[in-house]
Amino acid sequence: MAASTPTRIKMKIRKGDTVQVITGKDKGKTGEVIRTFPWENRVLVQGVNLRTKHVKPTQEGESGRILTEETSLHASNVMVYSTSKQVASRVELVVDKDGNKKRRLKKTGEFLD
Template identity: 75%
Template sequence: MATATPKVKPQTRIKMRIKKGDTVQVISGKDKGKTGEVLRTLPIENRVIVQGINLRTRHVKPTQEGETGRIVTEEASLHASNVMVYSTDKKVASRIEIVVQPDGTKQRRLKKTGEVLD
């Protein structure tokens, strides 16, 4: 009897409203309330890496003769739904809306403050 191979869904890119360089606030999890800058986005996984948030320690073995081992602290990724874009001027977190300008260009704008990003 032949076994059926499971159908694997192709990985699709998720359109993210959060971009690299945005200031975000964590809205859930152990780092709730903290703010930081987005260092990297992972659109296929719908995750972001934020500076100083969700820190993990990793023990690194020495690779060369005479080198000592060390403990490295690095940021792990967060799900994009656990962060909101943060307005540094008004000190408030807000959702993002996409606004189409009369000339056809799109801009990101904060819903609460009306502040235009980019």
């Protein structure tokens, strides 16, 4: 039986949003979403979930070094963060009079788009 292709998950978090980590080792940290992975339901947040990678020296003369880079988080572990009210909130989709969908924070009522 052939492996089926994964379905795309509708994410309410987008690139450029400010989010707060709500669980895990980086709980309470905030950062901007650098990239989203909707097929895996994951997000890459700036300055959160850092991993260190040790690079060995090469024969071409480059010295060894230690790199730190962000790794992805599951989208359920972050919430959109309101920088003006300093609170994390869920996101709801609202349809305006013209029929356009807009994202709005449930706690503060402010629009994201």
